[in-house]
Amino acid sequence: MSLNRAMLIDRMEAYLAAVAIGDLVSAGLAPGLRYSENGTQLPPGAGLWHQAPGFKGIQTFADEETGQAVCMGVVLLNGRPRPFAQRIHVRDGVVHEAEAIISSDPKGHFADVEQLLKPDILYSAVVPPHRRVDRDGLRDAADRYWEGLQQSDGLIPRFNYRCDKYDNGAKTTNTLRTLLSPDGKVHTCASALNDTRAARPRSRDRRYPVLDTELGVACSFVVVDFHPIADHPRPDAGSMYMLGVFKVVDGELRIIDEIREILPLGSPCGW
Template identity: 70%
Template sequence: MMTGPALMEEMGLYLAAMSVGDPSGLRFAPNFRLTENGRALGMGEGLWGCKPRFSGIQSFADALTGQIVCVGVAYVADQPRPFAQRLRIVEGELAEAEAIISTDSKGHFADVEQLLKPDILYQAMVPSHRRVDRDGLREVADRYWEGLEQSDGLIPRFNYRCDKYDNGAKTTNTLRTLLSADGKVHSCASALNDTRAARPKARERRFPVLDVELGVAASFVVVDFHPIPAHPRPDVGAMYMLGLFKVVDGEIRIIDEIREFLPLGTSAGWGEPPSLSGNVAHG
């Protein structure tokens, strides 16, 4: 089993290799799989063919699952884009690589430049008496996805200081959303309540990183948002995202989401683990 710091190093090596388009120094498992925005790719395709540079990278590792995720900014053709990456390491070899590279960098629900200054709150250790265990972390994150699917902001447990950020943009408790398609100022709970008309379906939920000491749960999901005939919106489709949840006292303290919209019904291509024990083996 690789330690958290060793997994962090693997992510650094992977991003460095991608930035020069040369994977020769990496160790790949025979059945290595690579996806980007839900599409299966071969080495040299997608980001690997763009030689992106990375900034604002913040990584989180889980020694029990052998997985590590990072969020930050990828510069593609010198244009900053919200970015998330997951790696799975098996016996010292890269077995899986899953990337989200967003085309939404600036707007009411995106502000990529804010991702260049990652919130240090995620790196703060949670005092032992205020932590939850791995099952608790997974439950807190899963309750958020369930609240989104049920359009019920009472299902998750939100700390009263909680705010949510989408592709770097603060989307709760901010007047900037008055100029958005919603035309409202949302709390974390009311943002979930307001999705009911779009009949969201939160599927393919996975929890590759559960860090008890940091109180961080990293979770991938695909959420279908259906069209609303009376109120056309730009966010119709499958929202494929990595959610980062900081959990203190069993409550969500802050949420960051890196997401890209795909056609309605699109799969991320990694399935959905059958149980928490299955999470150790995969996703």
């Protein structure tokens, strides 16, 4: 049984509600469920399932062709908000895969978790038919971003002139806040990619579980290795395990959100 977009979004809501109360029965889980948190495989009932989490500001995207749904927002653990992302894969009406990212970086130069409490309505805006791209176009637009990051070349992606990027809720392009950050610069989306060359980034394990042509949204999971720099230590050195959400209009990136957790360099994503 295949589920449409609305049904998959309902399944995500039901899944998170079950996690919040630790109810494995109502979650509709397959017997062989694969479950991970920050790249670590866990048995159902472990991790978030026994921490009574709350979920706020959840924005969900779904793809009936892949049978997957992805959300981003905030998870409350012991009353403290943390950036959060979740993916589920539904087949035959039950959840066969569940993948969560729970960030340990809620506030700082490159994180502002409170901003995730109010989802950006730009993502839910329907793209007019004459300004849409097909599924391959959505995947290409997102993949060009990861390739631009890997090659430290901001000319590879196609950025709309209004495009901005947000990391764990914090606006990190075209803002003075980055002038006070370890980078000490004000970046555009393109220059932010150009400036990573010294860290020799490698963008690997790219996946695209959601490609929604009507909304122009591509959701991608990826691991990006940032290598340490001897004369300019980076606070993000390590493997960035993240969800990237891209709004694509006219084949250009209009807005980018990243929910990420930094793991030891070389860490696998588990998928």
